[in-house]
Amino acid sequence: MTRSTQERLEQELCEPGDIKLAQRMGISAVDMYGLRDYCNREGRLLVIRSGNPASRPFFFDGNKEPKPVTEKGKAGDKGYVTTRSGHFFSDYDMMSLWERIGYESSTTSTE
Numbered sequence: 001m002t003r004s005t006q007e008r009l010e011q012e013l014c015e016p017g018d019i020k021l022a023q024r025m026g027i028s029a030v031d032m033y034g035l036r037d038y039c040n041r042e043g044r045l046l047v048i049r050s051g052n053p054a055s056r057p058f059f060f061d062g063n064k065e066p067k068p069v070t071e072k073g074k075a076g077d078k079g080y081v082t083t084r085s086g087h088f089f090s091d092y093d094m095m096s097l098w099e100r101i102g103y104e105s106s107t108t109s110t111e
Helices: 003-013 016-025 029-042 053-058
Strands: 044-049 080-083 086-089 093-099
Touching: 003 016, 003 029, 016 029, 016 053, 029 044
Parallel strands: none
Antiparallel strands: 044 093, 080 086
């Protein structure tokens, strides 16, 4: 997906407030849209550590890859890190997944 495609999809699928939030958090608004849809449909809650806002331009440019867990360098203000292995942008990581399993209400009677 090219960056222009990414921007077009954000405009088509996402609310302006979601786009602004995604930009601040360093994530893709399209991903946020898809994750929200998944969570609502499946009754799940995802806790995701946001990425580096400076990395957003590199998500879909095709020249850099998400930084693997084995790379310890920090992307910093430029949004990517260069190592012997290549050029990597800072993406976001899933921290936990919670599943809604129902809620049982109990009442007690004083009678």
